[in-house]
Structure formats: C-alpha cells, structure tokens
Amino acid sequence: MNAQYITIDDQKTPQQLIEDVLVNSTCAAVTNITGIGDTYTPGKKSFAYFNSGTSNFPFKEGIILSTSTSTEGIGPYFSNEGGGSENWVGDNDLNQILGISSVNATSFEFDFVPLTDFLSFNYIFASNEYQYFYPCEYSDGFAFLIKEAGTADPYKNLAVLPNTNTPVSSLNVRPKIEPGTAPNGDKYPGCSEVNIDYFNGLNNNTSPINYAGQTIVMTAQTDVVAGKKYHIKLVIADDKNRYYDSAVFLQAGSFASKIDFGPNKTTANDDPLCFGDSYLLDPKLSPAYSYKWFKDNVEVATTPTYTVTQTGNYKVEVTLTPSSCSLEGEIKIDIAPEILFTNTTLVQCDDNADGTTIFNLNKVNNIVKNNNAAILNEGYYESQANAENKINKIANPESYTNKTANQIIYARLENEFGCFKISQVTLQIANNSITNPNPISTCDGDEIQDGLYQFDLNAEVTPKITAGLPNGLTVFYYTTANDAVTETNALPNIFKNTSAFNQTIYARVINGPDCYGIIPVNLVVNTFDPPNFEDESAIICKNDQITLSVATGFSSYLWNNGETTNSILINVPGDYSVTVTDMNGCEKTKKFKIILSEPAAITEAVVKDFSGNDNSVLIQYNGVGNYEFSLDGEVFQNEPLFQNVLPGIYNAIARDKNGCGLSNSFVVYVLDYPRFFTPNGDGFNDLWFIQNSNILPDYTIQIFDRYGKFIKQMNQNSSGWNGLFNGQQLPSDDYWFTLLFADGRNVKGHFSLKR
Template identity: 25%
Template structure:
C-alpha cells in the first residue's frame, strides 16, 4: 500500500481514569487530490496505561535483566535487594511468587529479596477489571569462600592482670581450616558486631580488652571469589592450670562384629598422661566425654575407664590430670577409633618379560581392598623379610602384601611372574657380490644367542613386514631377526651387504701391423661395462701375471682385463692381434743407357727382404699410381716397391737411372791443301749431334 510513498508516525496521549469508557475520533483527509487514498495505522499495544516490568537498582542505574551470574548482576550472599514493579499501588493489587509459591506477606509494588529463586508478580487493577499484568525476574546470589559456620571457642589463659590479649589469627584453623592455604588466597578481618562487619569497622587481629567472653565476627575474602563470607566465634579467658598433662596417642581397635563399638581400656593412657609428674600417687587421672566435664571433674562416662564402650566413632575423650594436694589440674584429649577390619583383595600383576620388572605397589594390585592403611611388602608370609624394592621386582615368585590399621592387619600373597626373554646376539653375515644372495637364517648369524626362542625374520623393527625369503636375500639393507619365547621376544638388526659386481663388456681392439702396438686400456675396449671400479690388466685368467705395459702391447695373444669394486670383480679376455709387417731391403738397379730399360721386378732389387709378401710397384709413395711396366722402366726416377702380407705392407723407394746415349752427326771438314791442317774439333764437324758428352778424338785406322 503506497500512500504517496511516505508514512508519518504520530503520538496522541490523554489522561484517563481506569474503568471508564473513552472514544477516539480520527479524521483523515486526502492531500491535494481525489485519486489516492490515505490511511491511519494503530501500533499494536500502543494503548498502554502502564505495564508490570520488574526492575532493580544496579549501582546508580536500574535494570530489568535477571539478577544472575550470567548477566553480571548477581549479588553477594546475605545482601538484600529491592525488586520494584514501578506501578502505582493506588491503582493495582499485587500478588508475589517465589519459585511458583505465593509469598503471602508481600502485597506491595516492590519486594526485598535475600534468597535465590524466580520472583514473579501479578498486578491487577483495583477496580476488579480482568486485565492482569505479570512479570518475572530470576535472582541468584554469589557464594563466598567456605568458612566454618560454628567455629569452636577461642580460649586464652588468664594472666591475672585483668586485661586479655587475643590473637585471633591463632584461631584461623577453626575458622577456615588449612592455614597454609589461607596464606595464599584469603584475607581475614575481625569485628565486634555484625553491623560493624557490614560497615567494615574492623578491630585488629591482636586485640586487647577486659571483656570475656567476647563474640567476634569474621569476614573472610578470597581472591577467587567476588563476595566475602561471614561467621563468628566466642573468645574467652580461662584460668589455665599449671598442670600440663602429656597428650597421648589415639587408640584404635578393630570392629570385629561390625557394630562400630568396642571396649577400650582408657587407663593404658595413664602413664603417658602423667609424664614426668611423680609420684603417681599424688595425682588423679580421670576421663570425660566433654571439655566441661574435664574442667569441673564430672565423671560422665557410662562405663568403667578400663572397659569403656565408645558412643561414637571416632570419639574424643577428654583427660583431666589433677594434683591431689592443690586441686590444680590440666586437660588434654585423644581419640577413640573403631576401625573396620582390613581386607586386602589381590589381583596378581600381569606377567612381564625380563629384564622388565613388576611394581606390586601399583594400586591396581590391591584394587577392591577395604579398610586399609599403609601397605607393606614382604618376601615371606610371616612378614619378617621386607622386599627391598617392591616397585621393581625382577624375580618370579610369591610375595606378600600386608596392611595394619591400629591393631588390625591383613596379609595376602601376590604372584609375580617374570618370563625369560630370549637374548639375541647378531653377527652380521659377510658381504657378498651380486648376484650371490645372503642367508640370514644361517646359525652363524645368531651364534651366541640364549634361551633359543623361535626365530622369525622381518624387514622392519616393529616386526610387521616379514622377509619373503630370508634364506636368499638379494638386496642390501638392515633386516631384523626376532626370537620369540612364549609372550616374550627380542628383536635385533642384522646388516646385509650385497656389493654390486662389475660387469665387463669387451670389444677386442682392431688388429695392427707390427711394429705398431695395441692399447687395451682404451675406453672403447670396455665400452658398455657397468658397476665399474678399478681396472687391472693380466696375462692370465687367474690374474697372477700383470701385463707390463697394457697401453703398448706388441705381441698377439689373449690378455685379461679385470674390474674390481670393493671385494667384487669381473675378469674377461681380450684378443690382441698384431700382424707381421714385411720388411723390404732395396738395392737400386745399375744404371743403363737409353734406350736400354730397367726391370725393377728383378729379385736382385729386393734381395735381403723378409716375410716375402706380395710385391707391387708404384710411381708414388702412397701406392696409388701403379707402374705400367715395372719390368721395363725407361725413365729415370724414384719408384716404389710395396710388399703386402695380409693387411700389412712395407713400401720402399727404388732409384732407376737410365742415362741418355750421345748421337753424333758428322760433317766432314772441307779438304785443305797441305801443309794446311784440318781441325776436327771444330763444332761444325759435330753440329747437329745430341746428348753430347766429352769428345775423344782418335784416328781410326782402316784395315785393309
């Protein structure tokens, strides 16, 4: 519904008188149009003539929240708080409830509360109308520290001066108990009246006065509590006797019939009470059930001193020691205790494995026992030989536990079982080289072990993963052997070492021709080998004769290469082939005159050569251009003869010398007339000749 998009809250009020009828007239007018509607909405509950809404003061302000610890408004115990309705009692009647029960004494608009609970009010109109308003509030109070609500009287001795000095701190054990605990957490304050305690008007803890008896009020604060606690006691002065009896020990008897009553001989305390007072005949000792009876000497025991039947358990007995001549006396106390007969219930401790020990002082051993005191531990049933250390027994057997309470005791046997534990002694097996395996079940591995339990073999120290085959382990590592004997076992590590064995792969080196040598240390020879360590080279398979120089072997044969890795090795043969190389010896052929030729295949040319290879003839030292006809060489020069034997050869030069032959062309000199002469050295005579050398002129005679 959109009334032009806005709504204006308005408040109307008027003074009314209860139980009278009133009418409200509302006039609504449209705003500047006749198309859109206007409306008035009445807020639910807005016709309010007053509601019962309980509140109380929290400091200077009021609050309607519950008066609880959770809200932070809980008051200290003993505090009185007012809860108010805020309604006019002239118009309302009030009925108050505490935890659902009507509080008949409360009929006003407020109530004072000092107890926890849920407080509710019903407010109805005095006119009798049926409209009833109600509200509730939960009230909690904070407790203070625990104190004794009725501490005993605090008594000091009269010193005859007429004034008395009380030290109230001496009475703290009666007020709050455990003074040491108090020292850390408590503060204690003393007052002469309850109102003084509320107003915090203190008196000192050491207080001098002439008043006796004096009622003292105490406020105790604890740092752990938000609120204090209060109590009171009476301080008084008594005429303390000069007689000081010795306080005897408490008496104990066993309750044999279970009724809590036994016959005590109180007179057995006489000697202790008398102490150093002598002679005994000058003093009278009497026993009483109250301090007052001891002070005035009234005998109030119902049965004789030497056969007194206790009336409560425990019961305090008051003793009076009086000097016969003067009437001076002193008092002391002790307790009578009727104890249940001790009953020890024994649960034998679980068996353990040596070297573990058993603690028979463990509470579980005597769980279920009743009426017990301190336990003692013995090796014999007569309780004459004490166990030296009952917390760590290391020998199986029957031991005894006893307890004594007063004159009552019980002793019971306890069985201690300490099973022997096997003791493994492990000798790690010798390391091997793969692929050899190790057998850890070999008796030598556990030689020296004791108690001979059943052996099992494991991969882990917890003994959860079994070794699949302990007789043939092929992986190095730490394994575990367990020896089990009954429920006891010992597990010890065993170290298995399987060294990797080198694996040699040999590629024989290529053959060579002498005088070349072979290097068997060349990595190519062992390429592809694995797990390599150190190489060594041998002439025999047993590796007893080392190769003198494995980098330059000059004799064909089988050699051996070894590779060692720790204690592991592999040895393999290697074949060395050194082929013999022919050795040519060349004798150059005699020179000839052209046109004569030279035959370099003539055996005389290679006479003295060795190994007799196949000969071939070449124009170059590389042996690439063959001589066309080595039997008829007609050109001087250096040629080459090769001797080949298998893949080996020798090539050597051979010098061929073919001298040129002169060719004379003669032109006879012209004739002369004598006595002229003819000069036949004249170059014209030999002009046209070739390959000329030294000319020799002679006369050829013609024979006729």
C-alpha cells in the first residue's frame, strides 16, 4: 500500500550517506565528513537515506536533509504545521549567506578533491511553506556552500537559480497565489508567480512526499581547479520559527567531478555551431588516459580530443588509467543552416560624369541574402576585414558616395544565431545612351489659361523615353537631377507643372535595382483662349432660320451636328456647340442655346364684369414665346391680366417680345350697369339701362324701390327705365335690381335716381 510513497531510513551515519549514497564513486575521495541535525527527538534524525520505491519521485534514491524529523517527509501530503525543537539552533554560515535568522538547522560538511575543473550534483527543494499566503512572504533557507579547504575565503552558494545569484526558495520559486483566508481568519491578497518554470507543482494526498510543493530537479554546479581540496557544506534550516518545515533531496551518485563542455550548442539555446565551422571538444585531461567518443551513442573516436563538424549528441568516457575511475562528459551540438548569399553589382547613374555618384546600398538588401527573410543584413562595410570584425559600418547606406570606380562594398549577413557570411557588392556607374525626347506638350485644359496643367507621365512621356530601349525598364520622374540620382521626392504619375508654360523635369530609367540612365524632359503647356467664346443664347422664330458663327482663322472647326465650317444655318431650336482647334492642337468649345419663339394664339378671355372698379380681363393663349399683351393695340403690358377695366368692347392682342409677330385679335366685351341716372328731360342720362346688353344672352331685369316694392321689368329689347311708375315720377332715391340670365346667372345691385 505504501509503495507509492518514498521510504526513509534515518539510521545511517553522515559518513555512510556521503560516501555510499551521495558520492558512491571510485573517482572521488571525500574526507573530514561531519553531520549535525535534530538531537532532540529520541530515536529520530533530521537527515536520512531515501528510496523512491515504485513511486513517481524523480530520484531513485538519495539523501534528505530536513528542518524536522526526516521520516515526516514520507508521503502522502497532508497539511500540518510541523515543527522541531525550540532548542534546536540554526546555522551562522547560512544566516550570513542568505541574511536570515535560522533555527532547526541540518548540515553535512566534508572535504573533496575534484579530478576535473567542474563539479555538480542534483537536488530538489520541497517545503510546507507552499500553503496559503506563505510563499508571498516567507521561506526557509538552504545553501550548498563551497570554498577552498583550509582558507578563510568566503563561501560560494551553489543553490541558486541557473545563471544567477538568486537563492532557490519558496519566495523565489512559486506559483501564483490567489487571494484567500489564512488559518487565523485573516484575509490575504495573494501574489503573482515567480520563476514558475522551476516549480514542479503542489502536492496532494497521493504524492510520494509529505511536503506541500517542490521544485523541479535542479543542478548545483561550479567551476573548480582539478586536484585542489575544497570544503563543502550542505545546510538547510527554518527561518525565524520552527513551523512549516522544508527539506532538500540530494540525488544519489550525482556528486562528482564531471567533464564540462559548457552549455549545449543548440538552436534551442540560440547557440548552434555555424555552418562550415568546427568545434573542438577537449576534456583537458592527460592524453595518457583512455578515451571513448560517442556520437548519438555510436563510438566514433578514441583520441584525447574530438572535433565536431556535424549535428549530434556527443559523449566522452575517460578512464583514468591505470585506475578504474571513469569520468563522463556530454554535449548536444546543432549545426545552423547554411547562409546562402549572392555577390552582385549595383549600377547608379552619374549626373555630372565626374566618376562619383550617390548609391543607395539598401537596394540590394534582399539580393545579397537571396531574398531570405530569416537572414539579417547587418550593414555594409568598405573592407572585408571591417565586415568580418563588424566595425566601421557605413553609417548612411542609403546615400553612399563611391570612392573609386567599380568599388567593392562588403555586406555582412547574419542568421538569428550570429553566424555570418560576407557578400560583395560592386558599385558601377551606368554608361547607357538614352536619346532625349522632344518637348512633351499638352494644352491647358483648365478654365483659367495660366499655363499650368497636368501630365500623365506614364502615358504621355514614358513611351517616348523607352522607345528603342530594352524591355523591362521602368521610369520615375523628379524635379531635379540630384533628386533623380538620390531617388528622393519622386513626382506623382499625374503631375501638374509648377513652372508656368515650360518646365524641365528629370526621368530616371531603372532596370530592377540599377539605374539605366537619367535624362531631362521638357514639359510644355500651351494655352488657347480665343475672344468671344462665352456661351450664347439666341431666339429662332417658328418656321424661320438663323446663322450661328465664330471667328475665322482657326485650324479646324467641328459642330455637334457634324459641320466643319466656321458658321452654320439652322432652323431647329436646341443646343449647338462648335469646337475649334489652334495650330498646337489645343481646343476651345463655344456653346449656343437656340430657343424657339412664335406668335401667340389667344384662345379665350376670362371677363369679370358688373363689378365696377373691380372689372378685369384675363387673356388665355397658347405659344412658346415671350409675350406682352394689349386690349387696345397700343398700350402693352407683360401680364395677361388686365384690372380696373372700364365697360366696353376691346380687341385683345399678344405681341412676341422676340419679334416673332402678333397674335390673332380677340374681341372682349366688358359690361356694367350705371350707378345713377337723371331723368330730367335734358336728353342726357335720362334712361337707366345696361350698355351693350344686346350681346348678352336672354335676361330679365326687375327693379324694386328701397322697400322691395316691384317697380319695373325689362329685357334686352327694352330701351331702359325713365323713372316713372304708373305714369308718375318716382322721387330721388336708391333703387334695387335683379338681373337674371337665362343660363341661371344672377346679378344684384342698386343705383340712384337723381332729380
């Protein structure tokens, strides 16, 4: 049942544990072995031998050093406070090296003479302080101390994180601690993980040891001097109080002199062997010893040293003849991929033919490294030696001025591991011949003829430059020759000249990264602004014709109806235009809007009469002209509505303002009744009647006095009322009438009789 946990035997002496368990080798000689630990628990020790049995504990066997009774380390794990004796003291060396106040210390000390220049052993730190918030604030201390024996030299601590001086502890190696509640009921905030890669995990009720958590397998190691005697001290203790104990487990047989070839030279360590290089493996031992070299477990040599040129796992076994002592060393070596490169030539143009010009070395960045994105271009250099030593790098490779003709520049190419190759870049000056094109002209197509207009450089200029040149050339444009050389401030393809009428720009013809040639290009903007070319409108009378024309003397004419003369005769209204061209091929368009006009046709007159001063006439008509109207043929007005019209007969007429003639004449009758009459026999205004009533439809008029008494009835055949009723003259007064038409229309009013 207990096979899943470690077993502990605490009956062995310190000498047995050091000689037979920790060292256990004919290659090592240890002397002056002592051990101190718990002497206050009867029959128990704080140091012991352990065996993993069938558990999954990483070490098969070894030594445990504890801050309490060692047998309490047997699994499974259950949370407990633990604690040794309050009379069990700490260790001053540990206090000094870690800066703690230790209690309950356990330590082993011995002298050791290494056979090589390297010493190491493996261990695991376990602690019950991996509970609650304790790793955030507390940690027991342990150290593996070494110094030259018999000296007052200070100790060096080997129980540190790799490549640091940070001691291994539950403070320095811990998981993330979540907020929670301590056993005493206090809340704690938790803390973040620290060096989590070295933490193996928390334990539970199936774990092989009885500690809350533990590190991964760690290695204590140091450089030493072969043959020199060293004093070793392995010590662990509680810090400040004796509760929540810790232990360190030392792997059996791991304490020994070893052959050290240094860290693995692998891609995982960012330190593989560069392609084409070799690496000497030298144990630095006597050539009289017996050597066996292995590559991937296959023996490959028996020489005192071995030169590596291939990827593999390498191992050496050295027997220190004539003894049977055997030492080992191993290392893994990867070979970085080969850096492929290309020597190339960069061609640049010389704008003044002095043999020197400005090169942009960055143009060949990808060419020299065969377009491999994984390779870094670590700069350009003026000599091979500078490139190899990575000194005096060209500061501004984008604008480098060559020193001599066909000068060679050296590019240093590195992979991610620092391996490098040197590529050569030859700087040449182009000597190609390009014929300067004739001036490239265009017309100012803006409304404002200021000599500024845009050019489509690719469409209008490039074909004229590349005609007759090799295929595949590309052209870019610049405002100055220097810009063309340095490839700065390139012009956009749609370029509007900045100097009116005439401007010289520079074309840079390139072939890939190389300059093929630089030539000036003259851009000309012609203006064309003939007078009297504003848009016009004109009137054409119905069934008439007119002439549209522009000035003579232009190179060509084109009307939108296809005519090609300077004038055309038209008889149809509409939109017309003519485009004229001058000797430079510049065009100007004039537009004509021809509007139809015609005499009006009066169709009706809407008359409002019997209204006194409110009498009106509204003339209704057809026609597309611009008209004015008259009731008498003499006085015309713009509106067809006439107001305050006196009774009478009128001949309405409309006249076209555009001169296209008069309308038909339309007779209009405006009727009204008299507002008074004076029947006094003087022959003037003696009768009351409606003038022109004979043109009205059938009607009857009934006249009443002011009291509504019926007085007189008349029709269109009556001559009028003379003011008599039954032969008697009626007095001066107001009288009322009702005019009733046969069509149902009814007009009522009143008038005055005056005597």
